[in-house]
Amino acid sequence: MRPVIPYVTAALLFGLGVYGVLRRRNAVLVLMAVELMLNSVNLILVTADTTAKALLPHGGQIFALFVIVLAAAEIGVGLAIVLQLYRMRASVAVDEVPLAERPEGGR
Template sequence: MRPVIPYVTAALLFGLGVYGVLRRRNAVLVLMSVELMLNAVNLILVTADTTARAVLPHSGQVFALFVIVLAAAEIGVGLAIVLQLYRLRATVAVDDVPLTESPDPVTGREPAVVDSEAGR
């Protein structure tokens, strides 16, 4: 087997995943793009394991197994965050998420913005 074909395929998958992370607005699609990038890394690890088997036997497959476990944990935590975001904001758009203030847990409303110049 020529190892160039899986490496090029993995590079294309990883590039498609990066494009999805940078361009998508939906948090679920961003998570899917991250999973696509992790699968591209798995393809590289398994291909490297088959081409360099004499150096370290089955090390690429073991690392791929660790990446699969990491991807499963990432999806579990990521989907929990997305569901909580949907419950609070009624949207899963990444652009609508404020990174500085959180809503009041009792009322669910945004905190009032206090102008520091007007308060003096």
Template sequence: MHPVLPFTIAALLFGIGVYGVIVRRNAVLLLMAVELLLNAVNLVFVTADATIRSLVPHSGQSFTLFIIVLAAAEIGVGLALILQLYRLRRSVDVEELPLTEDAQEVAR
């Protein structure tokens, strides 16, 4: 397989992920967009590892495995935070979150 196809798919996945991070207000959809970004990077690493033989064999696959482990931990922590946010605020809308103490004082 020519490496242009996986690189193109990775670019599309990354673009969709960036669009999701910029546009979405729902925290769960934001996490899904971040996962798309990570999967695009994984695809680039594996494709580059298969096409370009570097000094360290299978280094792209090792990085990909590390990213998959980090993504699983990120989803676990992220979903726990979103669940707690929903319990406290009854909403998972990111724009409703006060980011600083000043924002809380203005809301009162």
């Protein structure tokens, strides 16, 4: 097994995730790109687990499992925020979210 193949795949997936986060306007698509980045990290962890000898065996796979759980928690809270944003503004475009405090009387 050549470890360079999954490593390069993971690097390309991470780059695509970064591109998606910066490019997309829709908040749900931004979350999908974040999932791509998390998965590339998982691929790195699993590949490192099979190719490198560690003091504790299977540390990489266990970290990958933990990252999957963290991603599930993140997507739950993230989608709750996105739905709340949609409820307040009827739009999920991330570049229309005002970062400063809203003036009196709504939008």
